[in-house]
Amino acid sequence: MENSQPLFPAIEAHRGDSSNAPENTLAAFKAAIDLKTPWIELDVHPTGDGALVVIHDDTVERTTGATGAVCDLTLAEIQKLDAGSWFSPLFAGERVPQLAEVFELVASTSTRLNIEIKTAPEGQDVAPGVVDLLRRYRKEREYVVSSFDLPALLQVQALAPEVPLAILGWGPDLLAIAQEHHFPWIHGFFATMDAEAVAQAHAAGIGVNVWTVDDPDTLASWKAMGVDKICTNCPELMLAAAR
Numbered sequence: 755m756e757n758s759q760p761l762f763p764a765i766e767a768h769r770g771d772s773s774n775a776p777e778n779t780l781a782a783f784k785a786a787i788d789l790k791t792p793w794i795e796l797d798v799h800p801t802g803d804g805a806l807v808v809i810h811d812d813t814v815e816r817t818t819g820a821t822g823a824v825c826d827l828t829l830a831e832i833q834k835l836d837a838g839s840w841f842s843p844l845f846a847g848e849r850v851p852q853l854a855e856v857f858e859l860v861a862s863t864s865t866r867l868n869i870e871i872k873t874a875p876e877g878q879d880v881a882p883g884v885v886d887l888l889r890r891y892r893k894e895r896e897y898v899v900s901s902f903d904l905p906a907l908l909q910v911q912a913l914a915p916e917v918p919l920a921i922l923g924w925g926p927d928l929l930a931i932a933q934e935h936h937f938p939w940i941h942g943f944f945a946t947m948d949a950e951a952v953a954q955a956h957a958a959g960i961g962v963n964v965w966t967v968d969d970p971d972t973l974a975s976w977k978a979m980g981v982d983k984i985c986t987n988c989p990e991l992m993l994a995a996a997r
Contacts, residue, residue: 760792761792761993761996761997762977762982763973763976763977763981763982763983763984763996764792764793764982764983764984765791765792765793765983765984765986765989765992765993765996766791766792766793766794766795766868766963766983766984766985766986766989767782767786767789767791767793767794767795767986767989768795768965768966768985768986768987768989769782769795769796769797769810769987770782770783770785770786770794770796771783771785771786771789771791771989771990772987773987773988773989773990773991774990775841775845776817776837776838776840776841776842776845776848777810777817777841778796778797778808778809778810778817778837778850778851779808779837779838779845779848779849779850779851780848780849780851780855780856780859781838781845781848783796783851783856783859783860784859786865786989787859787860787863787865789989789990789993790864790865790993791865791989791993792864792865792866793865793866793867793868793983793985794860794865794866794867794868795867795868795870795900795965795985796808796853796856796867796868796869796870797809797810797870797872798853798869798870798871798872798880798884799812799824799825799872799874799880800824800825800874800878800879800880800883801824801825801827801828801829801832802825802826802827802828803828803829804878804883805829805852806852806853806854806880806883806884806887807824807829807832807850807851807852807853808850808851808852808853808856809824809837809850810872811824812824812825812872812873814827814832814835814850816840817837817840817850818835818836818837818840818850819835819836819839819840820835825874825875825878829852832850833849833850835849835850836848836849837849837850853869853883853884853887854887857887857890857891857893861891861893866893866896866897866898867893867897867898868897868898868899868900868920868941868963868985869884869897869898869899869900870899870900870901870922871884871899871900871901871903871906871907871910872901872903873901873902873903873906874903874906879906879909880906881906881909881910881913882909882913884899884910885910885913885914885917888914888917889914894914894916894917895916895917895918897917897918898917898918898919898920898939899917899918899919899920900919900920900921900922900939900941901920901921901922902921902922902923904921904931904935907919907920907921907935907937908935911935918937918938918939919935919937919938919939920932920937920938920939920940920941920963921935921937921939921940921941922941922942922965923940923941923942923943924942924943924946925942925943925946925947925948925951926946926951928940928941928942928955929951929954929955929958929960932955932958932960933958933960937960938959938960938961939960939961939962939963940955940960940961940962940963941963941964941965941985942962942963942964942965943964943965944964944965944966944967947962947964947979947981948979949978949979949980952979952980952981953980956980961982961983962980962981962982962983963981963982963983963984963985964976964981964983964984964985965984965985966985966986966987967984967985967986967992968986968987968988968991968992970988970991970992970994970995971995973992973995973996
């Protein structure tokens, strides 16, 4: 019988199940859901005409083979691109999804989203659209919004103080920022996080997510440190180790 207890640490699929499907696509998110991954991390950029699309880089080259900055292309132009063939011919024709499509896929499941807002050009704000979707799907208290971009997080906070926020970065710098702005999470690069950093965060009532950890043999040490969540490119392996 499968253990019904919540996993600790929780496992978060980095850009979806990016080991078995092209990152930040609906195929990767479906694969993560099929694994019953507790969390999915994804990245959001604005298009030139104000849509929110899920892609990591600020250009489309690496994952579509096309050229151009995401913020300079229209949604229609981006939706014509093939975001799957670079990974495998099996995924030819996979598109760059809109954030709304991901909400539609994930919202009815038990999997939660960690929505990373990438730094956008001035005047192309992502926060209002993210908040609108969180409220439309009634996930404003369940999902987390994260960013390296503090102003983007503060914009979300001003629009929707109830949304859990996470500052991304390197261990020593994160806790003071989170405390100052009342963020409930820090998301730290794994090599900069240790037991002392985790203990200090927990003493302040702040949760800790480490990224990006792909070695299941290290899971026991992260668990011993007390980290709350592990972001990984290998959710299948990490889930098996955790279970």
